[in-house]
Amino acid sequence: MVFSSLIFTFAFLPAVLVLYYLCPRGGRNYILFAASMFFYAWGEPKNILLMLVSLALNYLLGILVEHFSGKSKLQKIILVTAILCNLSFLLYYKYFDFAVINSNRFLGTALEIRNIALPLGISFYTFQAISYLVDIYRKDIAAQKNPVFLGINIAFFPHLIAGPIVRYKTIEHQLTERKESFSDFSEGVFRFLVGFNKKVLIANNLAVVADEAFRQGFAQKSSVVMLWLGALCYSLQIYFDFSGYSDMAIGLGKIFGFHFLENFNYPYAATSVKDFWRRWHISMSTWFRDYVYIPLGGSRVKKGRLIFNLFAVWALTGLWHGASWNFVAWGLIYFLLLCFEKLTGILDKLHSPISKGIYRAFTMFCVMLNWVLFRANGLTTGLRYIKAMLGFSHYPFLSDSTVFYFREYGIYLLFGVLFCVPIGNYLKNHLKFLKNPAADRPIGFGVSFAQLALFLISISFIAVSSHNPFIYFNF
Known part of the structure; x- marks a missing residue:
């Protein structure tokens, strides 16, 4: 579902707007998260589980990075592990076949090319997740305790597929303190x-x-x-x-x-x-x-x-x-x-x-x-x-x-x-x-x-x- 399509412009977006503005303020983030998951599942039904696993993993890893902030060596190990976990998804889906092709070409191997389909937006939401974890380590932000709020940062449908790359610290306070206005x-x-x-x-x-x-x-x-x-x-x-x-x-x-x-x-x-x-x-x-x-x-x-x-x-x-x-x-x-x-x-x-x-x-x-x-x-x-x-x-x-x-x-x-x-x-x-x-x-x-x-x-x-x-x- 692309933004410049009739179904997004005249069906999905109006429906989300109606639900969002009819919903009490405390529930609006949940409407946005549900809409974002529906939006992603519409175009990538096979990879919605990957998205949910990524969100859950980064939610837990963020809490761990913050929890061990007083133990520098252990915290670094957790951070590196967290970054590698995120990169492993990207490396497999985006670069596995590239590595196999070049291995077969330059090293004479005969490895099987899997023709792995690239999940939509994986480069963008992977970078957003990594910046979230690193910023927790740097103490620029606090770990988000509400998984839905973190999910909005990483998988909010306006920027989910092709950016911009929105860092958590940019919208940290907007998640709970934003005030919608007619001007905006x-x-x-x-x-x-x-x-x-x-x-x-x-x-x-x-x-x-x-x-x-x-x-x-x-x-x-x-x-x-x-x-x-x-x-x-x-x-x-x-x-x-x-x-x-x-x-x-x-x-x-x-x-x-x-x-x-x-x-x-x-x-x-x-x-x-x-x-x-x-x-x-x-x-x-x-x-x-x-x-x-x-x-x-x-x-x-x-x-x-x-x-x-x-x-x-x-x-x-x-x-x-x-x-x-x-x-x-x-x-x-x-x-x-x-x-x-x-x-x-x-x-x-x-x-x-x-x-x-x-x-x-x-x-x-x-x-x-x-x-x-x-x-x-x-x-x-x-x-x-x-x-x-x-x-x-x-x-x-x-x-x-x-x-x-x-x-x-x-x-x-x-x-x-x-x-x-x-x-x-x-x-x-x-x-x-x-x-x-x-x-x-x-x-x-x-x-x-x-x-x-x-x-x-x-x-x-x-x-x-x-x-x-x-x-x-x-x-």
Whole structure:
């Protein structure tokens, strides 16, 4: 059950809202937990037991970690055991077949590939559980004594499948002290509509072009311009797809009185690779910073150790996204780019607008090429696609199919380019009438009306299309 579906929008969500707001305040968390389990079971009936076992295990382990806080060695043993228990689920379901395939390939073994299906959201709820346990160990939070309340943190349906990664300490007090308001409710609805429209109108339409371009590229029947168009459309698709999901998750949270942290901040307006990762999938990048990079020593170490720390973080970041070498390569390319920025100090040497503009263009060029590896079916096909993009192939420069897709989907590409940067802020800063406080109400009404109109158009798109997946459901 995806957010941008008719059954979620017009059946599940209204039913949960009615039950939630009719229920006395003391029972509302139980309504949310039951709804979250139903939501997960709808899409993953075979893995609902795994989810419940994970929740029960982390509930007990959290209490144990807190109970032995005065005995440092025993507490560390319990914490490490707890982390390994969580990682064991992830390693088995996500990486077992990957390990077997590579063992057979490089070591000559003949182990059986099990074709294990990846449970939805396992990467996200595993990281949320680990951060909960580590924060108890660090005494940043107290262990939650109510298993249902912990279950809401780890498995709350707005962020369960594809994030953002919500740490327990972010919503610890909101679980019992939040106060729903009409203001939050209306803001949540608006944010949900924004994400819904980004996903359906922009991401889904650009996906058509990206899928065709990559199909042609992998089949080695394409043109140079079509390959670049595919790379551009996929870069925009994954942004509007994932940020749209995050918008919907944050909006749904507000509807129920929760305030989640932002997960995107116009990453394609970044001035450097470092800046890009301050803006893209913020909940994941800060998770790796706080629970991997800083514990390893962060940047306050010798140069050799700094390089190792960055390598460890970005190798793990690549693997987190998928059990394939193209994801590892994707992560390690960011490792090399960030090493370049840190070790050369280039960002401190860019003083003129021209030099800053050139480096910004270089950053986006690298990001786009790296998305090709991310999208590819494997490392070899991804490198072949990039090679052809750069003109090292027999492909013609232009083809009829390229012209066709530009003509049919150019409007979505235009809107994608415009709205992947903070154009609203730019207009507000440069148009005098937008600075007038008296214009806030009519402009706000106009924007809300436009989002509602786009929502109705989005519904018509969904009604006639069966292609509506979220990219990050795969991770």
